[in-house]
Amino acid sequence: MLDYFVIIGLGLLSIGIAGIIGSRHFVVIILLIEIILVAASLLAVSLYGYSNSPMILPLLFVIWAIAAIDVIALVVLYRYTTLFKTDLDVSKLSKYGER
Amino acid sequence: MVYFIVLILGLLALASSISVLLFRNILHIAAAISVLFVLNSLLFLALNQPTLAVIQLLIMVGGVSTYLFVGVAAIGYSKFKYTNWPAIIISAVAIFGILFYGAYNSGSLTALASAATPQAYAANSISQSFSSGSSISSLYGVIVMLFGVGIGAIKLLNRLR
Numbered sequence: 001m002l003d004y005f006v007i008i009g010l011g012l013l014s015i016g017i018a019g020i021i022g023s024r025h026f027v028v029i030i031l032l033i034e035i036i037l038v039a040a041s042l043l044a045v046s047l048y049g050y051s052n053s054p055m056i057l058p059l060l061f062v063i064w065a066i067a068a069i070d071v072i073a074l075v076v077l078y079r080y081t082t083l084f085k086t087d088l089d090v091s092k093l094s095k096y097g098e099r
Numbered sequence: 100m101v102y103f104i105v106l107i108l109g110l111l112a113l114a115s116s117i118s119v120l121l122f123r124n125i126l127h128i129a130a131a132i133s134v135l136f137v138l139n140s141l142l143f144l145a146l147n148q149p150t151l152a153v154i155q156l157l158i159m160v161g162g163v164s165t166y167l168f169v170g171v172a173a174i175g176y177s178k179f180k181y182t183n184w185p186a187i188i189i190s191a192v193a194i195f196g197i198l199f200y201g202a203y204n205s206g207s208l209t210a211l212a213s214a215a216t217p218q219a220y221a222a223n224s225i226s227q228s229f230s231s232g233s234s235i236s237s238l239y240g241v242i243v244m245l246f247g248v249g250i251g252a253i254k255l256l257n258r259l260r
Contacts, residue, residue, distance in 0.1 A: 002212035004102065005146065006202060008109035014195035015116050022187035025180055027125055027171060031132050034163070035116050038139050041155070046146055050211050060151065064158050071163050075170030088179050 005046035012039035026081070026088045030074040037067045105145050112138040120187065123180050125171060130250065133164035137242065153238065160242055168249055 016036035020029055041063050048056045081088055115135045122128050136159040143152035202208055 001102070001105075002208070004105045004109060005142065006208065007199070008112060008142070010195055010198045010202065011109075011113050012116055014191045014198065015113070015120075017194050018187045018191035019120050019182075021190045022183040023120065023181065025182070028119065028128065028180075028182075031119055031128060034132060035119065035135065038135060038159075042139060042142060045143055045148055045151055047211075049146060049148070056151070060154075067159065067163055071166050071170075075166065078171050089181065 002046060002050065005042060009039045009043035009046065012036075012042065024090050026090050027074065027078065029090060030070055033070055034067055037063050037070075101145065105142070108138055108142055108145065112142070120182055126168075126250075126253065129164065129167050129171060132167070133160060133246065136160045136164055137239075141239075156238065156242065160246075165249070168253060 012035055016032045016039060019032040019035075023029055023032070041060060044059055044063075045056065112135055115131045115138065118131045119128050119135075122131060137156070139159070140152045140156040143149075143155055
């Protein structure tokens with residue numbers, strides 16, 4: 001039963017990391033970080049059942065805080081991209097500092 | 100039966116995570132990742148952790164993906180999409196192979212799985228009232244209906260503008 005969850009978590013993790021390597025879209029990269037966080041929480045909870053430690057909530061709170069901060073940064077920067085009519089290419093994001 | 104359900108949920112989660120890379124519309128990408136959050140919470144239920152499943156559902160679906168819908172997907176569309184598919188496929192296979200080899204080479208993980216029965220998260224009185232079966236299923240129904248209303252409202256606003 002544990003093997004299923006570990007394989008699903010590792011699959012999600014590898015899809016997230018490989019997508020960050022191969023994609024250049026700004027929104028997609030932030031959402032792939034969310035996929036990596038989902039995989040991390042799934043692996044943590046699935047391995048927590050077989051451990052002796054009662055501490056799972058601090059780790060999950062850190063994961064949820066990182067997810068929330070990612071989405072907040074995404075929304076703020078996306079507002080700027082629609083405001084200045086610039087591209088969503090990550091390699092062109094340094095244009096913002098040149099104005 | 101439980102193995103079959105977990106297999107279906109895992110395949111759906113992998114498909115929704117790949118469709119984040121496949122879709123072109125940002126609204127569809129946000130819908131796919133919120134489906135992934137709901138599937139993650141259902142996998143927590145299959146792991147016999149109902150308290151963590153409810154907290155995950157409330158924070159991820161209720162907080163993160165609602166903010167994602169309102170902040171990103173309701174503003175506009177972008178047709179720009181750059182994905183380097185050979186690099187993605189090659190690096191995904193390589194990373195999965197390395198991680199799988201590292202997890203299962205030593206044999207400690209299989210020994211761990213066959214050793215003991217898994218523990219559930221320690222439930223107090225509040226979470227016991229959460230974790231009775233009917234209230235959890237009604238919570239998932241409420242989440243699905245709220246997402247239907249939200250996506251319909253966003254599509255209607257885009258049409259009115």
